[in-house]
Amino acid sequence: MTALTLDRITKSFASAEGRVEVLRAASLRVPRAQSHALTGESGSGKSTLLHIAAGLEAPDSGRVLIGEADLTTLDDTGRAALRRGQVGLIFQQFNLIPSLNVADNLGFQARLAGCHDAAFTADLAQRLGVADLLTRYPEQLSGGQQQRVAIGRCLAARPALVLADEPTGNLDEATGDRVLDLMLELTAEAGAALLLVTHSPRLAARCDRRHHLRAGRMDNAP
DSSP states (O other), X not given: OEEEEEEEEXXXXXETTEEEEEEEEEEEEEETTOEEEEEEOTTSSHHHHHHHHTTSSOOSEEEEEETTEEGGGSOHHHHHHHHXXXXXXXXXXXXXXXXXXXXXXXXXHXXXXXXXXXXXXXXXHHHTXXXXXXXXXXXXXXXXXXXXXXXXXXXXXXXXXXXXXXXXXXXXXXXXXXXXXXXXXHHHHHTXXXXXXXSOHHHHTTSSEXXXXXXXXXXXXX
């Protein structure tokens, strides 16, 4: 089953010199239970493509399917509901809620989606190495710990699709490797699809498939 389909996506933005075309008929398909990496030079449109895949931005043309649902036919409310129920987002900036402790941050997305499972979330916390940090707040955590909590928050909602934008970009190499190990392991166990945006060919090589954006067009690698 296909978790994500991007079909001939185009996107441009206004600039002082006129319209700048960022994506030019970019297409990719991510089946369930597979990890796919998206690489490209800075400014190549990787984050824009990921935001379009999440329904956070609309393409100028093309189709975005999450499972069988076409995001381009939904209004803002419909896209938000689909994203809440089926899509998990992990960002480089962690985006934890400062006023919530680790336990509440971990359960936040699952509660929004109406699928909070305390036992499952506790198991995630244990496997992510944050079970002894549940009463701490984000400001009391290291970068690696915060990113582990962000991954747990995402996976606690059991999404069919995980979209990760440079999730190890703020971490040192050793910590980033451990975080990626956990992401790949946990998404594979859940049967979820993972689309990982990264600038690192080394990290991209860890995924099942690789895609490269060049001048707004997609080059695929096996």
